[in-house]
Amino acid sequence: MKPKQPTDLMAPPERPAPVAGAAGRAPGVLSEKHVARLSVYRRLLQDRPAGAPPEIYSHDLAALSRSTAAQVRRDLMTIGFTGSPARGYRIDQLIEAIGRTLDAPAGQGAALCGVGNLGRALLDYFTIWRPQLRIVAAFDTDTAKTGRVIHRCRVYPLAELEAVVRAQGISVGVITVPAASAQRVAEMMLAAGVRGFLNFAPTPLHLPDGAYVEEMDITTSMETVAYFARHLPGAAATEKP
Amino acid sequence: MKPKQPTDLMAPPERPAPVAGAAGRAPGVLSEKHVARLSVYRRLLQDRPAGAPPEIYSHDLAALSRSTAAQVRRDLMTIGFTGSPARGYRIDQLIEAIGRTLDAPAGQGAALCGVGNLGRALLDYFTIWRPQLRIVAAFDTDTAKTGRVIHRCRVYPLAELEAVVRAQGISVGVITVPAASAQRVAEMMLAAGVRGFLNFAPTPLHLPDGAYVEEMDITTSMETVAYFARHLPGAAATEKP
DNA sequence: ACATGTGAAGTTATTCACAGCC
DNA sequence: GGCTGTGAATAACTTCACATGT
Numbered sequence: 001m002k003p004k005q006p007t008d009l010m011a012p013p014e015r016p017a018p019v020a021g022a023a024g025r026a027p028g029v030l031s032e033k034h035v036a037r038l039s040v041y042r043r044l045l046q047d048r049p050a051g052a053p054p055e056i057y058s059h060d061l062a063a064l065s066r067s068t069a070a071q072v073r074r075d076l077m078t079i080g081f082t083g084s085p086a087r088g089y090r091i092d093q094l095i096e097a098i099g100r101t102l103d104a105p106a107g108q109g110a111a112l113c114g115v116g117n118l119g120r121a122l123l124d125y126f127t128i129w130r131p132q133l134r135i136v137a138a139f140d141t142d143t144a145k146t147g148r149v150i151h152r153c154r155v156y157p158l159a160e161l162e163a164v165v166r167a168q169g170i171s172v173g174v175i176t177v178p179a180a181s182a183q184r185v186a187e188m189m190l191a192a193g194v195r196g197f198l199n200f201a202p203t204p205l206h207l208p209d210g211a212y213v214e215e216m217d218i219t220t221s222m223e224t225v226a227y228f229a230r231h232l233p234g235a236a237a238t239e240k241p
Numbered sequence: 242m243k244p245k246q247p248t249d250l251m252a253p254p255e256r257p258a259p260v261a262g263a264a265g266r267a268p269g270v271l272s273e274k275h276v277a278r279l280s281v282y283r284r285l286l287q288d289r290p291a292g293a294p295p296e297i298y299s300h301d302l303a304a305l306s307r308s309t310a311a312q313v314r315r316d317l318m319t320i321g322f323t324g325s326p327a328r329g330y331r332i333d334q335l336i337e338a339i340g341r342t343l344d345a346p347a348g349q350g351a352a353l354c355g356v357g358n359l360g361r362a363l364l365d366y367f368t369i370w371r372p373q374l375r376i377v378a379a380f381d382t383d384t385a386k387t388g389r390v391i392h393r394c395r396v397y398p399l400a401e402l403e404a405v406v407r408a409q410g411i412s413v414g415v416i417t418v419p420a421a422s423a424q425r426v427a428e429m430m431l432a433a434g435v436r437g438f439l440n441f442a443p444t445p446l447h448l449p450d451g452a453y454v455e456e457m458d459i460t461t462s463m464e465t466v467a468y469f470a471r472h473l474p475g476a477a478a479t480e481k482p
Numbered sequence: 483a484c485a486t487g488t489g490a491a492g493t494t495a496t497t498c499a500c501a502g503c504c
Numbered sequence: 505g506g507c508t509g510t511g512a513a514t515a516a517c518t519t520c521a522c523a524t525g526t
């Protein structure tokens with residue numbers, strides 16, 4: 001009897017699907033794109049050479065980050081950071097402001113599951129990592145790996161996952177197990193309290209709302225790059241005769 | 242004298258910046274999102290268990306890929322693939338149709354620069370790879386690594402990059418060198434004819450139009466996941482009092 | 483009934499462009 | 505004069521919803 005009755009109202013509204021995980025962002029929470037760009041800005045600013053000036057203009061930061069000046073200004077607007085028309089943005093303050101938005105005040109711990117080639121590479125990648133966000137535990141089923149310390153990180157048997165994750169209050173999970181085990185491992189982590197997932201396994205994770213999943217699909221990225229390598233403006237597109 | 246005279250017309254129109262690399266997609270070329278989803282669809286369909294039915298409905302493929310039925314139908318529409326209301330989509334035909342769009346008929350070769358932990362992990366990841374797209378050469382400056390064969394892939398000294406890339410007609414580059422060398426290595430590859438780049442180094446590449454770059458920024462992804470792990474609907478947001 | 487294919491509508495993201503201020 | 509901050513305009517992407525087919 002409602003005035004506006006869609007014909008297929010019977011079907012469940014087909015929610016955006018746990019599409020990227022952030023089930024309909026709460027107010028005041030940034031979008032994925034904003035967060036990603038802010039992270040890049042911060043890293044670029046931190047990596048600045050010592051003698052560089054203490055301020056930066058939006059268009060300079062844009063050039064560094066392959067963005068646009070307007071985009072940079074918008075992004076900084078979303079975190080309420082302001083600069084001066086004369087000098088631009090104070091770099092030290094900006095780094096701090098981004099930190100207030102991105103970092104957990106008390107720090108966050110991450111766990112990595114699957115200490116294969118890729119898992120070890122990531123452990124190495126993240127050892128020299130700021131204390132705000134660190135991989136503090138790794139898990140594997142292979143008893144040849146468990147009990148050891150790899151790249152400064154202790155490797156536990158998968159059976160201890162729940163206990164370790166709970167004990168350390170780990171909220172982020174990195175999945176580097178084979179595709180066949182990814183879903184199971186993710187569910188174990190979710191049950192232990194992990195809320196954010198970085199999935200390197202070549203299969204999408206299916207988790208309920210209340211979990212955020214970012215797919216790092218290397219295979220797909222590779223295929224995407226290959227496609228555009230062939231379809232760029234000046235490409236001798238190996239297709240049409 | 243033009244009727245519509247923007248005030249800052251003097252500034253270069255500030256092109257979308259080599260934003261993601263696909264400088265203003267030519268007509269008939271798919272968007273990055275479409276290509277990425279098609280890649281995922283194909284992989285999921287290929288990985289199907291043997292006894293599964295030969296057809297699939299849009300909503301089933303959507304469930305597998307964390308998408309929506311409407312999105313799947315749109316994506317298939319963009320490649321001109323059609324199904325039947327009664328049976329859905331023929332899986333074998335769909336895999337083939339996606340292949341016609343994504344794959345180079347004659348195959349494509351990729352080169353990997355930087356045979357460190359991550360580089361080796363990726364070589365391993367891609368050894369069991371379809372012939373359509375393979376890493377056919379790796380490069381490194383470390384003479385302890387060059388000349389060897391790692392995960393079936395020959396490692397050459399960086400000095401031979403140009404020759405090898407040209408000789409093998411390599412069009413895709415994977416960058417796994419430290420941040421400080423990424424730009425230089427990318428430019429070498431570009432000069433040798435590489436057009437598509439997958440960049441794992443934690444710094445954005447600056448290449449001219451005519452090159453496509455996909456940033457695989459693990460650090461940023463990690464920070465994004467950490468952020469949303471704390472800002473999910475039911476999160477005990479460690480922020481507000 | 484239920485699924486496809488697709489204009490139309492809606493949503494989100496990016497860019498424009500200008501007022502105001504160093 | 506060149507830069508910031510931002511409403512307004514535009515573009516990109518996604519979803520709705522229904523005509524149509526089986």
